[in-house]
Amino acid sequence: NAGVTQTPKFQVLKTGQSMTLQCAQDMNHNSMYWYRQDPGMGLRLIYYSASEGTTDKGEVPNGYNVSRLNKREFSLRLESAAPSQTSVYFCASSGGQGDSSNQPQHFGDGTRLSIL
Amino acid sequence: SQKIEQNSEALNIQEGKTATLTCNYTNYSPAYLQWYRQDPGRGPVFLLLIRENEKEKRKERLKVTFDTTLKQSLFHITASQPADSATYLCALFTGGGNKLTFGTGTQLKVEL
Numbered sequence: 149n150a151g152v153t154q155t156p157k158f159q160v161l162k163t164g165q166s167m168t169l170q171c172a173q174d175m176n177h178n179s180m181y182w183y184r185q186d187p188g189m190g191l192r193l194i195y196y197s198a199s200e201g202t203t204d205k206g207e208v209p210n211g212y213n214v215s216r217l218n219k220r221e222f223s224l225r226l227e228s229a230a231p232s233q234t235s236v237y238f239c240a241s242s243g244g245q246g247d248s249s250n251q252p253q254h255f256g257d258g259t260r261l262s263i264l
Numbered sequence: 265s266q267k268i269e270q271n272s273e274a275l276n277i278q279e280g281k282t283a284t285l286t287c288n289y290t291n292y293s294p295a296y297l298q299w300y301r302q303d304p305g306r307g308p309v310f311l312l313l314i315r316e317n318e319k320e321k322r323k324e325r326l327k328v329t330f331d332t333t334l335k336q337s338l339f340h341i342t343a344s345q346p347a348d349s350a351t352y353l354c355a356l357f358t359g360g361g362n363k364l365t366f367g368t369g370t371q372l373k374v375e376l
Contacts, residue, residue: 152307181363188272190368191308191353206363238307250296250315250357253364255307 150174154239154256161229161263169224169259171239179242180222181206181253182214184235191238197222229263236260266291270354270367277344278375285339285370287354294356297330297337298364302351311352312339344374 155170173180181196183206193206197216211233213225222241226233240253269288277283287297296315300308314321314330314337321328327340341348351371355364 183366188368191366193363193365196363207365240307250313252298252310252313253308253355254310257305257307 152239152241152254152256154237154259156259157257158260159262161226161261163229163231163263165229165263167226167229167261169226169237169239169261170221171223171256172221173239173241173254174220175241175243175254176219177241177243177254178219179251180216181240181242182212182222182224183238183240184208184233185238185258186235194224194237231263234261234263266358266365268292268354268356268365268367270352271370272368274371274373276373276375279345281344283341283344283348283372283374285352285372287337287339287367289335289356292335292356292358292365293332294358296357297328298355298357299326299328299337299339300353300355300366302353302369308353341372344372346374346376348372349374 152173178199182194183191185191192208195214197203200219203214215223237259240255242251242253267290298313299311302308312328314328325342329338351369353369355366358365
C-alpha cells in the first residue's frame with residue numbers, strides 16, 4: 149500500500165500564479181486533511197473533509213480552496229499565490245467518522261512550495 | 265486563548281538513557297491525545313494514542329502519560345538509540361471530524 153501520496157513534491161511559483169496540490173489515499177479512509185508547516189509554528193490545519201462530499205475550514209483557510217473529489221482524493225488550490233503561502237504542505241487521512249473516531253492520522257511526505 | 269506547548273529547545277541525551285518529552289496545554293479539555301514522530305523531509309508518523317480516562321499507555325520502549333488535572337502529557341523513550349533521533353509532536357483532539365491541533369514539536373538527539 150502506498151498510503152498517502154502527494155504531488156508534486158516541490159514547486160516554485162511566482163506571486164499571483166495559481167496551483168493545485170494533489171493528495172490521494174488508498175486506505176479507504178473517510179476523513180482527509182490539509183496542513184501547512186512553518187518553522188516555529190508547527191502544523192496548522194487549513195481545511196479538512198470529515199467524509200466524502202463535505203469540507204470545512206480549519207485554523208488558516210484564507211487564500212485556499214479545497215475539493216473532495218471522491219473518497220480517495222482531496223486537492224488544495226491556491227488561486228493567487230502570495231509569498232506568505234511559502235510553506236511545506238501536508239495531506240493526511242484517518243479512518244472512522246465523527247468525533248468519536250479517535251483514529252490516528254496518516255500523513256504524506258509533503259509538498260515544498262516556494263512563492264517568489 | 266488555547267495553547268499547546270512543547271520544549272522548543274532540542275533535547276540531547278546519551279544512548280541508553282531515558283528521554284522524557286513534555287506536552288503542556290491550556291484551555292483545552294481533549295478527549296484524547298496523540299504523539300507523532302517526524303523525520304527531516306518526511307511527514308509525521310503516528311506513535312501512540314492515550315484517552316482522557318487512561319493514565320498511562322505503553323508500546324515497546326515508548327510510554328505516554330496523560331494528566332488531565334495538570335493538563336500535561338509526558339512521552340518517554342527508554343533505552344534510547346541514535347535511531348530515535350527525530351522531532352516528536354503531540355497533538356490534541358479538538359473536536360469535529362477527528363480534528364487534531366498539534367504542538368510545535370521537540371527535537372530529540374540521541375548521541376553515542
